Amino acid sequence: QAGLTQPPSVSKGLGQTATLTCTGDSNNIGLRGAAWLQQHQGHPPKLLSSRNNNRPSGISERFSASRSRNTASLTITGLQPEDEADYYCSAWDTRLSAWVFGGGTKLTV
Amino acid sequence: EVQLVESGGGLVQPGGSLRLSCAASGFSFSTSWMNWVRQAPGKGLEWVANIKEDGSEIYYVDSVKGRFTISRDNAKNSLSLQMDSLRAEDTAVYYCANWNYGWGQGTLVTVSS
Numbered sequence: 001q002a003g004l005t006q007p008p009s010v011s012k013g014l015g016q017t018a019t020l021t022c023t024g025d026s027n028n029i030g031l032r033g034a035a036w037l038q039q040h041q042g043h044p045p046k047l048l049s050s051r052n053n054n055r056p057s058g059i060s061e062r063f064s065a066s067r068s069r070n071t072a073s074l075t076i077t078g079l080q081p082e083d084e085a086d087y088y089c090s091a092w093d094t095r096l097s098a099w100v101f102g103g104g105t106k107l108t109v
Numbered sequence: 110e111v112q113l114v115e116s117g118g119g120l121v122q123p124g125g126s127l128r129l130s131c132a133a134s135g136f137s138f139s140t141s142w143m144n145w146v147r148q149a150p151g152k153g154l155e156w157v158a159n160i161k162e163d164g165s166e167i168y169y170v171d172s173v174k175g176r177f178t179i180s181r182d183n184a185k186n187s188l189s190l191q192m193d194s195l196r197a198e199d200t201a202v203y204y205c206a207n208w209n210y211g212w213g214q215g216t217l218v219t220v221s222s
Contacts, residue, residue, distance in 0.1 A: 035208050037154070044202075045154065050209045056111070088154055090208075097168050099144065099156035 004028070004089055006102035012109060016079050022072040022089030022102050034072035034091040036065055039104075045088065049074065076107075084109045111135040113205045118216030125195050129216060131188040131205030139183040141209065145190045147201035148215075157203070158190065173199075195220045 005023040012018045022034055033052060037045040047056050049065035062077045072089055089102040117129040129145070144159040158169045158179040167179055178191040188205055195218075202215040 037212070044204060044215050045148075045212050047206075047208070047211045054209070056209070056211055090154070090156070098170055099146075099159070101154045101156065104153050 003100045004034070004091060004102035006087075006089060006105045008103070009106045009108065012079050012107070014079055014081070014109060018076045018079060018083075018107060020074045020076075020087050020089075020105050020107065022074075023070060024072070024091055024093075024100070025070050027095040028070075028091035028093040028100060029067060029072050030070040031094060032092055033067045034065075034089045036063075036072075036074045037088045037090070039086045039088065041085075048087075051091065079109045081109055083107060111207075111210045113207070113211060113213030115203065115205050115213045115216040118203065118218045120219045120221065121195055122222050123196060123220055125220070126191070126193045127195065127218060129190040129192065129203055129205075129218070131213060133186045133188065133205070133207075136207070136210045138186040141207050143181060143188045144206040144208070145179060145188075146204045146206045146212070147199075147218075148204070149198075149201040152201075155201075160188070192218070197221065 035051050036049040038048050039045040048063050053065040064075050066073050086104045088104045093100045112134045114132045121127050140162050145157040147155050147157050160167050160179045176194045180189045197220050200220050202217050204215045205213040
């Protein structure tokens, strides 16, 4: 099943801002937005933002999500060493009746 | 605090069966869609199945249709995944997931002879 498109890697310095992108189409991101997850090596994914761009309890305000047409973005401000992880986006695809994922972006700080 | 705790994983031979369970707490389970998502070793995330709040709608990824069955018990805040006719390519960590509240720690399923 078709997936979302994410850049494989992004590298930024300490304290800088990183913006990760996720591109879909009008059947998924364009309709209801995307959720974002963070996964550190050897750990389970952690939900950072729901499709309506809300952060679950306990998620830092340094993480913010947005959407423009068929592209979702996750912005991380004031980068810290612990932000180094894989980041995945996901959206419900109404044509496939399935959740689809991006391939993940490895963020290096 | 939101908690999703999976159990039931293990080693099974090809063609065998396993039943995964997920115990949910800390949020309104009975009014939430629930999902199973898996991650093969060293790979990305793959959605497996989901079920509507009252069980009236269910969806599966093509590769598991006819082999896996998702179900829920709202009285027990519990989600299940019955996996039959297992294949080597089903080997993965399986996560119980809600897209608004969070994900569980996962349970490893290994299909091998």
